[in-house]
Amino acid sequence: MRRVAFEELIARAAQQVDAGAFLLAGNDPVNPMTIGWCQWGVIWGKPVCTVFVRKSRHTYERMQSGAFTVSVPAPETMKKELSYCGTKSGRDVNKVKELGLTFIPTDEGLTPALEGCALHFVCKTLFHADFDAEKMTEDMDADIRARYYGANQKLGNGDPHVAFFGEIVGAYET
């Protein structure tokens, strides 16, 4: 893997993420989860990658480790893995074993990167913030609220996301 400035990767990562990227939480074991939302930018004077995890996910528990990596596949690749990691829970299956996934350790020694992906953001969690269900009722766009936080979600309260803000301590391309 080649270490690069994180800004160099943002355009490509943002183009791909809607089709799916992998959020890897913790270390030993790593539990890969497919994500469709991710933001990259600068907050608190630091390069930050923000991911959005619902509390019903096994990944939510794994995120308490304080470190995560976002690995982004090249366009039109890893579709089987994205689909599996976006529908199966680490509570029920060992996704790494089932898919035969392998990881690349990074210089930072935090969460490793997923082999086979093109871009990687190694992050150290700085802060996390709950989406407040009551506040969403008051001032979130009604169509968005109904679609993403309606009664169709796993948890009765709409299963709001928790935003995890991670300082990007390493950005790599393979």
Ligand SMILES: Cc1cc2nc3c(=O)[nH]c(=O)nc-3n(C[C@H](O)[C@H](O)[C@H](O)COP(=O)(O)O)c2cc1C
């Ligand atoms: C394309 C796609 C994007 C997804 N994006 C997110 C996301 O950004 N946040 C989230 O909490 N779940 C997202 N999911 C759902 C999780 O990937 C799915 O519930 C997964 O099985 C959770 O795995 P876990 O229980 O091992 O954490 C997405 C699923 C797909 C297919």
